Amino acid sequence: MKEIKRSNVPCWGNEQNPFHVNEMDDTISQVNSIDTSIAEVNSLPWTWKPDPSLTPTELIDSWKNFQTTLNGAVEKQKKEQAAKKTERLKERKVLGMNKSSVEYANKLKRFLKYKEYDKDTLKLLGVIATRSSEKHTKLDSEIKNAIVELECRLNDSTWLVNQARMIGKGIH
Structure with missing residues (x-):
């Protein structure tokens, strides 16, 4: 029987598992930078945890930074979805015959x-x-x-x- 190697197991490469499969040489390598929006959105902390050592003003600044980061990622995702939607609409128009x-x-x-x-x-x-x-x-x-x-x-x-x-x- 063929033995399953660690390198054949696909991974996402986020903070829970910082490794991803390199498709070309079938090895595992550390993820340094991923330029896809999915990885950026998945790597965001979706919950905010206050640090007890911070002062109240630092906590407020931390919360505002968290909100702007989260809102930016959500806006970017919405723009990408809108772009995909317009692309699909253009494809439908090119194909024609899309009426009732x-x-x-x-x-x-x-x-x-x-x-x-x-x-x-x-x-x-x-x-x-x-x-x-x-x-x-x-x-x-x-x-x-x-x-x-x-x-x-x-x-x-x-x-x-x-x-x-x-x-x-x-x-x-």
């Missing part, structure tokens, strides 16, 4: 009634036309079926939107 199924049904209705269309409508029509040719049915009736599926939020509607989304990504 009822909105897509309305777009298909506008296409049938007024012959108005946009990129999402064209993607949906491409999927519907492919399905229509495979089933040997009329395109008009297949579009109407898709509208009903989208309005009722049936399983086929999620498949339809996912296929249209893949067309937007360039996957056919």
Whole structure:
């Protein structure tokens, strides 16, 4: 049996365990500086313990320093979360096809009634036309079926939107 070495055990590297695993040479080394925000937040003392040897003004200064350090870490974490959220939103916008199924049904209705269309409508029509040719049915009736599926939020509607989304990504 293979013996488990100390160096194979992953550690976080905070004040409870000041060692971390070096992935490159599989050894344990002392953590000197970690530049990730998670390590900074994890290394903060989340509880303030008053030192009995301090004077009242020093205690107040100590408390204020603790609060500013804690508030700074929390603000930094909030900014990072907001940045991640905007990045995810940008990714969703790039991928497209992130509306509700009822909105897509309305777009298909506008296409049938007024012959108005946009990129999402064209993607949906491409999927519907492919399905229509495979089933040997009329395109008009297949579009109407898709509208009903989208309005009722049936399983086929999620498949339809996912296929249209893949067309937007360039996957056919």
